[in-house]
Amino acid sequence: ARPGSVLHPPGPVLHPPGPVLHPPGQALLCTPPTRPGPALYSTHQARPCSVLHPPGQALLCTPPTRPDLVLHLYSTHQARPCTPPALPSQDIRNTVGNIPMEWYQDYPHIGYNLDGKKIFKPIRNKDELDEFLDKMENPDYWRTVHDKTTASDIRLSDEQVDLVHRLQKGQFGDVNFNEYEPSVDFFTNEVMIHPVTNRPQDKRSFIPSLIEKEKVSKLVHAIKMGWIKPRKPKETTPQYYDLWAKEDPNAILGRHKMHVPAPKMRLPGHEESYNPPPEYLLTEEERMAWEQQDAEDRKLPFLPQKHSCLRAVPAFSRFIHERFERCLDLYLCPRQRKMRVNVNPEDLIPKLPKPKDLQPFPTTMSLVYIGHSSLVRSISASPTGQWLVSGSDDCTVRFWEVNTGRCMKTLEVGGAVKSVAWNPNPAVCLVAVCFESTVLLLNPGLGDRLVVSSTDQLITSYEPPEEDKEQAVTWALSEGPEHDNGHRLTLTHPKAVKQVVWHGKGDYLASVMPDNSSNLQVLIHQVSKRRTQNPFRKNKGLVQCVSFHPLRPYFFVATQRYVRVYNLIKQELTKKLMTNCKWISSMAIHPGGDNLICGSYDCRLAWFDLDLSTKPYKMLRHHKKALRGVAYHKHYPLFASGADDGSVIICHGMVYNDLLQNPLIVPVKVLKGHQITHDLGVLDVTFHPTQPWVFSSGADATIRLFT
CATH class of the missing domain: 2.130.10.10 (YVTN repeat-like/Quinoprotein amine dehydrogenase)
Structure with missing residues (x-):
């Protein structure tokens, strides 16, 4: 047996494990599988990696996905066993799947290959100093990433680095993709004979639901029997709490420091005298007008009166009422300090040009x-x-x-x-x-x-129009x-x-x-x-x-x-x-x-x-x-x-x-x-x-x- 010509790009013909059966003497059509497997076997002679086809004819196969592995094809004149090349250690596939790798943290291996054998962890004896030296001396350190699945360092290619840069900038991963392509109105550019969405309604859409009817009837029966009762509002009980429980004692001292004294009462004037001047006494018309006014609109809350002597002054009938109002003012009216602002009145008037101008x-x-x-x-x-x-x-x-x-x-x-x-x-x-x-x-x-x-x-x-409106x-x-x-x-x-x-x-x-x-x-x-x-x-x-x-x-x-x-x-x-x-x-x-x-x-x-x-x-x-x-x-x-x-x-x-x-x-x-x-x-x-x-x-x- 002599080696035949390679009729496709270098790479193995990969397929799921198991022999490939086909009639003797016919060509074998194979497509690149998704998972690596053992070599191909023929049914003519049970020998590994023997492919039978008519003499002188080519073997048709799709280019594989891994061009770094080479498959040598041999002629069918004399079939000899072909030993498959051994896979490098770095290409051993870890078949544990997408699981947290922390599960293998305490084990010497990191997963299993396709044959079910353990894949041991590579020796990593780098400390912080080695890591620093590698960072300073290795020019490809910035493009090296650690693969947790295989526990090895992988150097990113230029294409992969460009892909990362494009994704960081918010661009598309494919360089050849044009995001500004002219839009094609594929839905309404051609007028169809029949509508796209004209499916008739289902029968159940206009027939009352029997299941809902049964549920409603059960609920009605439960309400009639008194099994279902409306929720009663909870009776709110009064909650008593200390009004000044959270008050800071320092704030009380500060409030005493900012004490605002109550304003003093207005001193009595001439109109409150027992013998006021004649101009302070009201005439009959002024007295009637004062009586017709509301209490809030009156300038004076009392009528000035004249007595011959101080002994003839009667007791003040509204004394208790006046004291009570004073106490209400002290208790309820808030106090504040008003700071006087010195404002020039001319600044409040808008500056307008003179009329003569x-x-x-x-x-x-x-x-x-x-x-x-x-x-x-x-x-x-x-x-x-x-x-x-x-x-x-x-x-x-x-x-x-x-x-x-x-x-x-x-x-x-x-x-x-x-x-x-x-x-x-x-x-x-x-x-x-x-x-x-x-x-x-x-x-x-x-x-x-x-x-x-x-x-x-x-x-x-x-000229009037012909038709009059x-x-x-x-x-x-x-x-x-x-x-x-x-x-x-x-x-x-x-x-x-x-x-x-x-x-x-x-x-x-x-x-x-x-x-x-x-x-x-x-x-x-x-x-x-x-x-x-x-x-x-x-x-x-x-x-x-x-x-x-x-x-x-x-x-x-x-x-x-x-x-x-x-x-x-x-x-x-x-x-x-x-x-x-x-x-x-x-x-x-x-x-x-x-x-x-x-x-x-x-x-x-x-x-x-x-x-x-x-x-x-x-x-x-x-x-x-x-x-x-x-x-x-x-x-x-x-x-x-x-x-x-x-x-x-x-x-x-x-x-x-x-x-x-x-x-x-x-x-x-x-x-x-x-x-x-x-x-x-x-x-x-x-x-x-x-x-x-x-x-x-x-x-x-x-x-x-x-x-």
Whole structure:
């Protein structure tokens, strides 16, 4: 027999113990086993490690897992026994399994091999000095680990060290693994005909369980028989303990050291004398008022009395009661030492700039517009600042020239005018007037003739649509003498209108009809298309006033206590401002659009910073009576408020572009001139569009200009 060729990488053919049986003369197919075993045996001749196959044919086998062992194959022409190579001592496998190695601590061996023989422990006679020298001299000491199973030192390879480093860094063990592979949606990328999870329900899922029925019936029977009883709550017995058992005796001494003496009683004054001065004696009216007051509200707990001499002074009837209250104060009232803090009062006052440094602002009354016979409820200035319109309870609308105070035109309407608003678009000459349930659009015919004619042409060029839709408001075009007086369009509402306000571009107009029982409290009208729409299906609360945002598509609606901000494009509520007021009367938006002021009937003016919070940034209480109107200046950092106390207060309100800096609010001037009539003072205020002037209308039927 001669050795045959090696047809696979060097390594033994390992398989579980036992002979391998196959028909003589056929090839043997073998795969690498998981556990090492003895050599292969043939059934043709019972000799170890003889493999029979047709002469000249190769032996097919899978490459083994241990390339360090070599298996020599021989031809089948002459079969000779082949002695398997002996395994090195370091490759002897310990078959004790995954058990604590402390079990073999007192034995000379550490386990058993595959043949059941003991594997003795290697000799380890290294002490601490040898360990230190090995650590200093052995360059591979840092990569050497101790295997408890074989009780030997193993040197880690470079691949194993790299694996440890990757695991310590939280990386994947496989270098070739790509954690950022594009995900493949293997579940829904292909549409299936049948669903994946459409298994029908089991029959037991909708049939009552018999086992549960039997259990419940047994429990019911046990409850009826009295075998199962509810748990009775345990009776809690009072526990007595020493209240001062855990108290430190040193703490008692410390408490005595920190003793705070009781304050002494107040010494009697002149009012407690038996013969007080006459000014300390109460009159009959003061005595009756003292008797009607509560005991807590009285300044004196007794009535001063006058006696002719000391012998006539009777005994004090409330002596025992007074002593008892004194004892209660000593026993129950806690005491503390208050350290006086020396604070400069000027440091508590915020440092504000002087008003003279904040000019220009209106300071003096320059003109008085006289002509109305009743209180003037609303005023509005033209975009150019040359004209002023006013509406009064005398059922008239008057147009004034600002510089001269001359009344240019007077128009009579069918009721008391509640609100007037001049169109803010300088290319359109229109004025909105509301009285009773009507909103009237007027063309006063003042100013540039081209603007006046283009406004009339814009209104008359309207073509009605083919399909008329039902609207909440009736649009009517004025004709005849009404057209000659300046009437252009009439909008008839279902209920009384309180306020009208224009959009910044001048095409949209909003009207307010405060009524809790109706959903038509706010309507928005488009003049160019003569169309009316109701933006709200349901109004939460009684609407007081509305306003358009000067820059963004936002709409502000003020109810009695809240201001709601709506996004007209998204048709949703953006913010809800809490004014902390009882009843809102007026509202104004800053030209920048990020700030808002609200006046209320409870003498408060609230400044809101919309970017900061939904609560007031500042709450001003400088008016003594209800606020009727508030206004912002379009160009100057000024805002004004008018109230029933007959005064107009001008404040400097600087808004900075830096969002980190809060607005600066400084009251600069109190303007007085209106007379209080029927408990009403200033009813409306508005600023000149270009100059630092302010107009105010009052209940005294006058309009005043402050410059």
